[in-house]
Amino acid sequence: MFSTKRALAAVALATGAALALAGCAGGTSDEAATYDPDEKVTLDLAFWGNDVRAGLYNEAIDAFNEEYPNITVNATFLTFPEFWEKRQTEAAGGGLPDVMQFDYSYLRQYAENGLLLDLDPYLGEIIETEPLPQNILDIGVVNDTTYAIPTSTNAWGLFTNPVVLETVGVEQFAGGSWEDYADWMGEVTAAGGGELYGGGDYTGRIQNFELQLRAEGSQLFDENGEPGFDEERLTEFWESGAVLRDGVAFPQQLVEELSPLGPFDTGLAASEMTWDNFGAGYLGNLGEGYTELGLIEPPVTEEGAKDLYLKPSMLHAVSAKTEHPEAAATLVDFLINSPQSGEIFGTNRGLPASETALEAAELDPLSQQVADYEASIADRLGDAPPVPIVGYGTLEEKFRVLGTELNFGTMSVQDAVSQFFNELDLVLNQ
Structure with a gap:
């Protein structure tokens, strides 16, 4: 995957101007309300992966709908290169999905162009922060604003x-x-x-x-x-x-x-x-x-x-233009923090960043080895560097x-x- 990311870096540079033109100033919310369970809404969810990961997301969405039956989630997935090609096109046209799996190397580019929702008003309200250590939450911060939440970490x-x-x-x-x-x-x-x-x-x-x-x-x-x-x-x-x-x-x-x-x-x-x-x-x-x-x-x-330092394997972000920010934040919280998410995804997206998801995940021997390794280097872990x-x-x-x-x-x-x-x-x- 990393070689693919590097190959796509030139695409990111070439489309930077288009993203700047597509940027908007409306990426913040002054006050976040909790989701109204009686409101029927539809959210688009986009992620990269394969058929295996798609099956896991379908399971997670089914579990989410048991708790939030009035939120319909339409999920789509592509390979990593195609995912970012489509996001670049959507960003230029102002039509990003409501909720997106996100890559660290693109976070600053999209955030600084006003394409992502400010998640700070939802932290501690809709998006639980207690299961996420502060150094994990800080990973998704650009210019003192939280634009994404890590799903998982690596070192x-x-x-x-x-x-x-x-x-x-x-x-x-x-x-x-x-x-x-x-x-x-x-x-x-x-x-x-x-x-x-x-x-x-x-x-x-x-x-x-x-x-x-x-x-x-x-x-x-x-x-x-x-x-x-x-x-x-x-x-x-x-x-x-x-x-x-x-x-x-x-x-x-x-x-x-x-x-x-x-x-x-x-x-x-x-x-x-x-x-x-x-x-x-x-x-x-x-x-x-x-x-x-x-x-x-x-x-x-x-x-x-x-x-x-701990680096995000991937993150979840929300479009600044979503019409349903509270529902989108609710979905993000479920995909990152819920025990159901940890049980369903395991380590498919990396070692879960949320303690509640990690506790519910069944770790194979190698995943347990990675978890033990990250615990063993705790005294050597510093703050994550600024977003690339x-x-x-x-x-x-x-x-x-x-x-x-x-x-x-x-x-x-x-x-x-x-x-x-x-x-x-x-x-x-x-």
Whole structure:
């Protein structure tokens, strides 16, 4: 899914002007009333997913209608790319669905163009807030206004492959600094004899750069969209990967040959840093012989730093132009907070963000492992960063592409830094 998001970032940039024209100033409500159960209303609900998720939403809507029989919910779904193509078209024409599954990378773009309803008047009234910790609620805030509520969360983690480690005779990474992690990867690669590797060049992922910046008290971008790093800091980060690119990390050519899978989920690498909800996909790709993965916290930049954070797997938002804001908020609350929702969806949308939904969800062993992992890093969790700037997806993809060039050895760090800052200037001044 993340590669698809990056591919769509260019679409988001290209349609930014259209969204600005479609924006309205009516995205707020001064006073929220509770839903009148005698009022018959119809709501449109849109989500991305597949037939399995559609079936779960149908079950949830049936349960919702048992409690709110006068609210008719018309649900539609598309694949992730098609979902956002349709939303872009609707936004330009002023006709978004009443309630939408929402992606974090688009939240600022739609919110700042007045396309989403201010949910603050409904918090604690229609939308229960007690089951949602404040740091979860804050994820949906743009410019001091709540525009979306997370359905589920994930966190950055380090997956390890116990089968590979047993094969090469190396113990699990015991934790430590980024240098310690690089040394451990080198040990695995050496023991793998050119067949198995310790992991990849972690400097090719912007999230690892973000992790180090947060440990230093900075961010990728602040509330005003200003970068929290300069060319010197990015140069230092990419140069730190030189030791990995010198025979420790799996070679980029191997990555290209294995695509769309990767060295980790084909059993050729012992570790991979990514979002913790990727575990199920990894196990599925690894196939027979794999029943579990290791999941531990990433390397530490500075002890005691609050560098990790919870990110929404997805959110729910309401159109600013909905004719039934109270009913829409009622539906959002049910889909996020109700025990029925937790029981029906389980972890299909990620680990439930609401405590009441999470308690009702039946967790498989891997989902329980993710839940335990997120509990284990509680002391390392800080506030979520500001909602991504418009065009963040383009920068994330540029960072990845430049990382592959560095791993191929076809570009110098100096040239990569120069190219990234050129792209950054284009995004910030679009």
